Amino acid sequence: MSYAACIMPGPRQALTIREYPEPAVEPGAALLHTMYSEVCGTDVHLHHGRLDVPFPIIPGHVSVGTVAAARGTLRDADGEVIREGDVVTFLDVHETCNACYHCLVAQQPTRCPSRRVYGITYSATDGLLGGWAQAIWMKPGVKMVRLPNDLEPETFIGGGCGLVTALHAVDIAAIRLGESVAVLGVGPVGQSIIALAALSGAGEVIGVGAPEDRLEFARRMGATRTLGLDLTSAERLADIRAATRGRGVDVVIEASGSPDAVSQALDMVRDGGRVVICGHYTDNGAVEIHPHWQINRKHVEIHGCWGSQYHHFHRAVQLATRFGGRVPWREMVSGRYDLEHAADALAAVESRQAIKAIIVP
Numbered sequence: 001m002s003y004a005a006c007i008m009p010g011p012r013q014a015l016t017i018r019e020y021p022e023p024a025v026e027p028g029a030a031l032l033h034t035m036y037s038e039v040c041g042t043d044v045h046l047h048h049g050r051l052d053v054p055f056p057i058i059p060g061h062v063s064v065g066t067v068a069a070a071r072g073t074l075r076d077a078d079g080e081v082i083r084e085g086d087v088v089t090f091l092d093v094h095e096t097c098n099a100c101y102h103c104l105v106a107q108q109p110t111r112c113p114s115r116r117v118y119g120i121t122y123s124a125t126d127g128l129l130g131g132w133a134q135a136i137w138m139k140p141g142v143k144m145v146r147l148p149n150d151l152e153p154e155t156f157i158g159g160g161c162g163l164v165t166a167l168h169a170v171d172i173a174a175i176r177l178g179e180s181v182a183v184l185g186v187g188p189v190g191q192s193i194i195a196l197a198a199l200s201g202a203g204e205v206i207g208v209g210a211p212e213d214r215l216e217f218a219r220r221m222g223a224t225r226t227l228g229l230d231l232t233s234a235e236r237l238a239d240i241r242a243a244t245r246g247r248g249v250d251v252v253i254e255a256s257g258s259p260d261a262v263s264q265a266l267d268m269v270r271d272g273g274r275v276v277i278c279g280h281y282t283d284n285g286a287v288e289i290h291p292h293w294q295i296n297r298k299h300v301e302i303h304g305c306w307g308s309q310y311h312h313f314h315r316a317v318q319l320a321t322r323f324g325g326r327v328p329w330r331e332m333v334s335g336r337y338d339l340e341h342a343a344d345a346l347a348a349v350e351s352r353q354a355i356k357a358i359i360v361p
């Protein structure tokens with residue numbers, strides 16, 4: 001049996017299809033038959049050549065598949081055996097070394113230099129190591145998470161990478177019951193941040209972004225108020241101040257990728273509040289910050305948020321299972337594409353025509 005995969009040969013180059021022979025599954029490894037793989041904003045950045053990766057690659061870092069082969073006894077984090085036929089997702093990050101300064105001393109494995117990521121930092125010449133393919137090779141040690149029977153795979157992939165990233169950002173923000181939260185950006189990450197902030201017991205949850213249909217979706221995800229980019233940044237700030245007795249919100253989470261949003265976040269947050277920056281996965285340029293007024297005098301906490309760890313994936317599956325009936329993650333998927341039409345999926349995400357597109361190989 002052979003498997004088709006979509007190849008991104010290099011920056012701005014047309015996607016192609018390559019056939020792979022049935023891979024040899026070594027002891028400790030597994031093979032998934034792909035059900036869904038996500039098209040993420042990162043894939044657009046990859047195609048624009050804005051990340052340093054070993055082209056050609058098979059894109060697709062967050063995926064869901066059925067275990068078609070498992071060699072040896074593979075167990076999940078709960079100690080349960082992963083069996084053929086199970087529907088799983090997996091932590092796309094692999095090969096963090098647990099031996100370097102970042103892993104052991106700083107305990108920041110997302111900064112481990114040995115870290116490899118499915119669909120991003122593995123080359124297509126290394127095998128089926130990306131999700132835009134009919135099968136994905138789970139190398140030994142890849143952490144799989146079984147999707148419970150009562151979690152529809154469509155719900156999990158609807159949240160997908162954005163849900164996992166959002167969970168990390170919301171953890172860092174440490175939202176307390178009743179706190180006000182502004183979320184800058186209403187793409188897949190911002191939408192899930194809004195939902196998780198609401199589930200965390202935030203009071204006012206203000207979604208800021210465009211276009212209007214995304215703001216409408218943000219209200220369905222749990223935003224109590226939305227502000228569009230048709231307003232000037234001064235008007236949005238005035239609105240937020242008016243809603244918080246002039247103080248500003250307790251927490252701002254930036255998920256837009258716009259440099260200006262970082263400065264706006266510092267203006268919107270109250271004195272002594274927290275700002276989390278998670279939208280700048282690629283270099284979108286510089287922005288002017290006034291350290292006295294925006295940081296020092298405000299006594300503000302600023303956190304960066306990069307990548308995810310196993311526990312974010314594990315908990316994202318549990319959250320999607322428990323709250324997928326209430327939070328419309330499933331409906332965030334606005335386009336489904338087969339491998340031959342992956343370029344259309346990229347274009348739909350790039351043009352913001354689709355909040356979320358998925359590949360159904």
Ligand SMILES: [Zn+2]
Binds near residue numbers: 102
């Ligand atoms: Zn390491």
Ligand SMILES: [Zn+2]
Binds near residue numbers: 040041061062161162
């Ligand atoms: Zn992603």
